[in-house]
Amino acid sequence: MSIFVWKDPALNTPLAEALSVVLLALVLACAVIRPFGWSEAVVAVPAAALVIVTGAVSLDDALAEAEQLGPVVGFLAAVLVLAQLCDDDGLFRACGAWMARTSAGRPRRLLTQVFLAASAITAALSLDATVVLLTPVVFATAARLGVRPKPHVYACTHLSNTASLLLPVSNLTNLLAFTVSGLTFTRFAALMALPWVAAIAVEYVVFRRFFATDLDAGTQAPPATETPELPLFALLTVGGTLAGFALSSVVGVDPAWAAFAGALVLAVRALLRRRTTPRALLRSASVPFLAFVLSLGIVVRAVVDNGLDTALGHVIPAGTSLPVLLGLAALAALLANLINNLPAVLVLLPLTAPSGPGAVLAVLLGVNIGPNLTYAGSLATLLWRRIVHAHEAEVELKEFTRLGLYAVPASLGAAVLALWGSLTVIGGG
Amino acid sequence: MAVVVWIVEGTWPACVDAARAHTPADTEIVLLHVTPAEVPGAAHGAFAGLLGRGHPERDPGTRLENLAAASAEQLLRSAADRLGRPSTAVERNGRVEREVVAATAGADLLVLARDGDRTHLGPRSLGPAARFVVDHAPCPVLLVWPEPSPGLATMPPPR
Numbered sequence: 001m002s003i004f005v006w007k008d009p010a011l012n013t014p015l016a017e018a019l020s021v022v023l024l025a026l027v028l029a030c031a032v033i034r035p036f037g038w039s040e041a042v043v044a045v046p047a048a049a050l051v052i053v054t055g056a057v058s059l060d061d062a063l064a065e066a067e068q069l070g071p072v073v074g075f076l077a078a079v080l081v082l083a084q085l086c087d088d089d090g091l092f093r094a095c096g097a098w099m100a101r102t103s104a105g106r107p108r109r110l111l112t113q114v115f116l117a118a119s120a121i122t123a124a125l126s127l128d129a130t131v132v133l134l135t136p137v138v139f140a141t142a143a144r145l146g147v148r149p150k151p152h153v154y155a156c157t158h159l160s161n162t163a164s165l166l167l168p169v170s171n172l173t174n175l176l177a178f179t180v181s182g183l184t185f186t187r188f189a190a191l192m193a194l195p196w197v198a199a200i201a202v203e204y205v206v207f208r209r210f211f212a213t214d215l216d217a218g219t220q221a222p223p224a225t226e227t228p229e230l231p232l233f234a235l236l237t238v239g240g241t242l243a244g245f246a247l248s249s250v251v252g253v254d255p256a257w258a259a260f261a262g263a264l265v266l267a268v269r270a271l272l273r274r275r276t277t278p279r280a281l282l283r284s285a286s287v288p289f290l291a292f293v294l295s296l297g298i299v300v301r302a303v304v305d306n307g308l309d310t311a312l313g314h315v316i317p318a319g320t321s322l323p324v325l326l327g328l329a330a331l332a333a334l335l336a337n338l339i340n341n342l343p344a345v346l347v348l349l350p351l352t353a354p355s356g357p358g359a360v361l362a363v364l365l366g367v368n369i370g371p372n373l374t375y376a377g378s379l380a381t382l383l384w385r386r387i388v389h390a391h392e393a394e395v396e397l398k399e400f401t402r403l404g405l406y407a408v409p410a411s412l413g414a415a416v417l418a419l420w421g422s423l424t425v426i427g428g429g
Numbered sequence: 430m431a432v433v434v435w436i437v438e439g440t441w442p443a444c445v446d447a448a449r450a451h452t453p454a455d456t457e458i459v460l461l462h463v464t465p466a467e468v469p470g471a472a473h474g475a476f477a478g479l480l481g482r483g484h485p486e487r488d489p490g491t492r493l494e495n496l497a498a499a500s501a502e503q504l505l506r507s508a509a510d511r512l513g514r515p516s517t518a519v520e521r522n523g524r525v526e527r528e529v530v531a532a533t534a535g536a537d538l539l540v541l542a543r544d545g546d547r548t549h550l551g552p553r554s555l556g557p558a559a560r561f562v563v564d565h566a567p568c569p570v571l572l573v574w575p576e577p578s579p580g581l582a583t584m585p586p587p588r
Contacts, residue, residue, distance in 0.1 A: 031481040040481035107439070128482065131475045136492040139468070143500030148438045153468050153493070157475040213545055213556035217439025217575070283484075292481040340480045371478055399467060400474075 016056040017306035023047040024299050028343060031292065041288040041295065048295035057302040069297045071256055072175045076126075076293070077285040078259035079169050082241065083129035084284035085266035088275055089234035095121070096137040097228050100145055107147045107215045111207060114138055114152045118159035119200050123166040124238055130160040151211035154403065155203075161371050162203050162411055165364065166196040167245070169259065172293070173345040177364050180349050181357040184249035191361060191422045195415035199369060202411040210403055237265050293342075300346040309351060316351050320358035322420045328352060328359055329416045332366025333408070337374045341367040358423045362416060369412045373404040432538045435529055435562070436462045436508045440542035440575035445511045447573045448540045458516040459536070460508045462501050463528040469493040526561035536568045542575045549583035 030043035052062045086092070095117050103110035118138075122130045135156040142149040164171035167189050168178035178188055208215070244258025270276040315331065317324045328348075335344035345367045352359040434441075434448045448458055473490030476482070498520070505518040521528040533539045541563075544556040554574075555563065563570055 028480070032477065034485075037485075044481075128479060131472070131479060132482075132487050132489050135472050135475070135489045136496060139472075139493050140496050140500075143496060143503075146438050146504070149497075150465060150468050153471055157471050160475060216546065217437070217544060286482065286484070289481050296481075340478070342480045400471065 013306050016054070016302065017308070019054060020051055020056050020299060020302035020306055023051060024296075024303050024343065027296060027299055028339065039288040039292075041291040044292045044295035044299070048298040051299055051302040056306060057298060061301060061305065062298050065297050065301045066294055068179060069176075069294050071254060072172075072179055073290040073293050075169070075175055075256035075259055076172055077287075077290055078256065078263045079126050080128060080286055081263040081281060081284050082238070082259065082266060083125040083133060085263065085270055085276070086125065086129075086231070086234045086238060087133045088270060089231040089266070090228060091231045091234045091238075092121075092133045092137045094228050094230050095134070096141040099138070100141050101227070103145065105145055105147075107151070107217065108208070110142065110145065110147055111151055111155060111211075111215060112204075114155045115159065115200065115204055115207075118156050119163040119196075122160055122163040123170045123196070124242060126169055127160040127164045127171050130156055130163075148214040148217055151207060151214050154211075154400070155207055158203055158207075158372050158403075158407060159200070162199045162369050162407075163196065164368050165192050165199060165415065167192075168255065169245070171368055173341055173367050174364060176345055177349060177360050180353045181360045183357050185245045185255045186249045187426070188361075189246075190426055191357070191419065192364075194418040194422045195361075195365060198414040198418040199365075199411040202414045203407055206403070206407045206410065210406060233269065234266060237262050240265075296343065297346055300343055304347055304350055308347065312347070312351055316348075318355050318359075320356060320362075320423060322417070324355075325358065325362040325420055326413070326416050328362040329366035329412055332363040333370025333373065333412060334366075336367040336370040341371050358419070361419055361423075365412060365415045365419060369408060369415060373408040374401070431457045431459060431536050432540060433459045433461050433533050433536045433568075434508070434512075435539065435541040436460050436504060437542065437544065438504065440544060441504070441508055442511060443573045443575045444540045444542050445508050447571060449512060449514065451540075451571060452538070454514065458512065458514060459519055459532075460505050460512070460516050461519045461521070461529065461532050462505050462508075463521045463523065463525045463532075464497045464501055465525050466523050469497060526558045526565075529558075529562050530565045530567070533566055533568050538569050538571055539566050540571045540573065542573050544575075547574065547576070547579070549579050549585070550581065552585060 024047075027044045027047050030038065031040040034040070048062070051057050052059055057065075099110060099113040099117060103113050118130050118134060121134050135153060138152050138156050139149050142152045164174065168174045168185060174188075178185075181188070183191070241258050241262030244261060245255045248255040248258050267276070267281055271278070271281075317327050332344060332348055335348065338344075345363065348363045348367070349360065352363050432448055432452050434444050436444065445460075448456075452458070469490045471490075472493045473488060476488045476490060501520045502518075505520065509516050509518060519532060521532060529539075529541075539562070541559060543554045544559045546553045559572075563572065
């Protein structure tokens with residue numbers, strides 16, 4: 001590959017590859033375990049510096065990677081802030097009240113409402129919002145109604161992955177793929193709309209059957225009567241931001257600006273009303289996490305360039321026919337389960353980008369839906385469970401994995417089929 | 430004589446009513462609720478799956494644990510009110526069916542509700558948790574329908 005020509009010959013390739021792989025493992029392990037309560041950036045940033053200093057990745061390549069990831073990271077920060085400010089404004093509380101009211105005390109209706117809410121919130125405000133902000137609200141709603149909470153909480157964890165297919169902002173993996181795919185925001189959404197609906201529909205059917213017993217139990221609590229004020233301003237700002245995303249592709253501006261504008265509007269209002277502080281805003285932007293993503297990108301680049309590209313190049317099918325798309329999605333899902341979907345997508349993107357947007361989107365289906373297979377994400381999570389939660393009672397793994405075994409192959413298959421249909425009708429552009 | 434009443438969301442009132450109807454007024458009654466560990470566990474796991482998102486204080490699993498404790502307390506209070514007799518509330522965490530069996534050690538009776546398909550008499554009126562408990566309980570078991578039982582006509586024909 002041509003990039004080899006540009007590399008500083010300070011380290012020979014096998015040695016550079018070994019060093020990069022060790023550093024990547026270290027970065028990932030420390031992000032999961034957080035030794036001494038360290039921030040995820042504490043190990044990642046020096047690791048990135050080390051691959052540059054040793055020449056495992058050239059300074060030019062590292063800069064190119066940073067240049068590509070920088071806007072992605074900024075975009076992500078804006079969305080994280082936007083979601084946090086929506087929560088401060090009571091959007092998620094209002095969502096809980098809406099679910100309680102409209103479910104009329106019927107567990108099956110509540111599951112439908114949870115699916116609708118989690119799908120919309122994941123798509124518009126990213127999976128972080130669903131996991132961190134919506135899940136507790138859903139649990140509280142179920143508890144208040146006297147409904148068994150398990151199906152509804154599991155729905156949140158599954159949909160935070162499955163429903164994160166629709167927009168580039170829905171998942172960090174999407175943002176990474178979006179920048180290399182060359183698609184516009186609207187085209188991305190148009191191509192992913194059908195796979196998004198298909199995957200969620202399959203999950204819904206699986207949940208209704210899998211949790212039939214829990215959903216059969218009635219409720220005793222009287223339907224909640226409290227109706228918190230709808231945070232109209234926050235809702236309109238999110239709507240305006242989404243419209244801004246669509247408009248950005250027409251005008252040809254980076255959609256990140258729409259996210260910045262949305263976050264800025266809510267931030268200024270919250271600051272004026274003294275509902276937040278600059279410190280809290282900075283915290284919700286998760287600066288160490290952003291540094292972590294940048295550093296992880298550079299370390300992965302070193303791993304890919306020093307040999308993984310040629311090794312995986314033989315395994316990765318080219319083209320966008322249905323069998324190829326299925327193969328790519330399956331490979332991506334496998335990798336996402338082996339490590340975590342973030343490094344998986346960083347590894348696979350440069351290798352599939354030459355095949356065009358269809359291949360990139362198939363990888364996304366795999367890395368986004370795949371994590372539902374192993375307990376909440378990956379073997380990295382298992383490591384976390386062993387070390388961080390070793391003192392706690394062993395969590396029931398069997399049921400979660402069984403649910404994943406039903407849901408993941410079916411929803412992934414349906415999504416790939418839908419993507420193939422979308423590509424045929426709309427075209428990869 | 431000690432009677433353990435297994436309180437589960439959605440089906441508990443029938444158990445409380447049965448305990449009152451079928452035991453003498455001076456019976457020692459234990460109201461037992463088990464919070465499944467896998468519910469906060471799923472939220473913990475989903476948060477850990479968000480690689481590198483830091484801030485352990487934002488872990489939704491911890492918030493779920495607190496919410497679960499509060500809601501269990503509320504549920505047990507409602508059950509005690511409905512019972513209208515002196516009783517002891519016991520809250521446990523873990524694998525539900527195993528915790529229930531463990532809590533019946535030394536008890537004279539366990540009252541529980543059917544938790545499966547209750548549209549007809551059998552064959553699946555017990556869900557996995559109730560089936561396990563009925564199978565493993567070291568004491569006599571009083572198994573009740575959470576709502577009026579379906580008529581005899583709903584029984585599946587013999588094969």
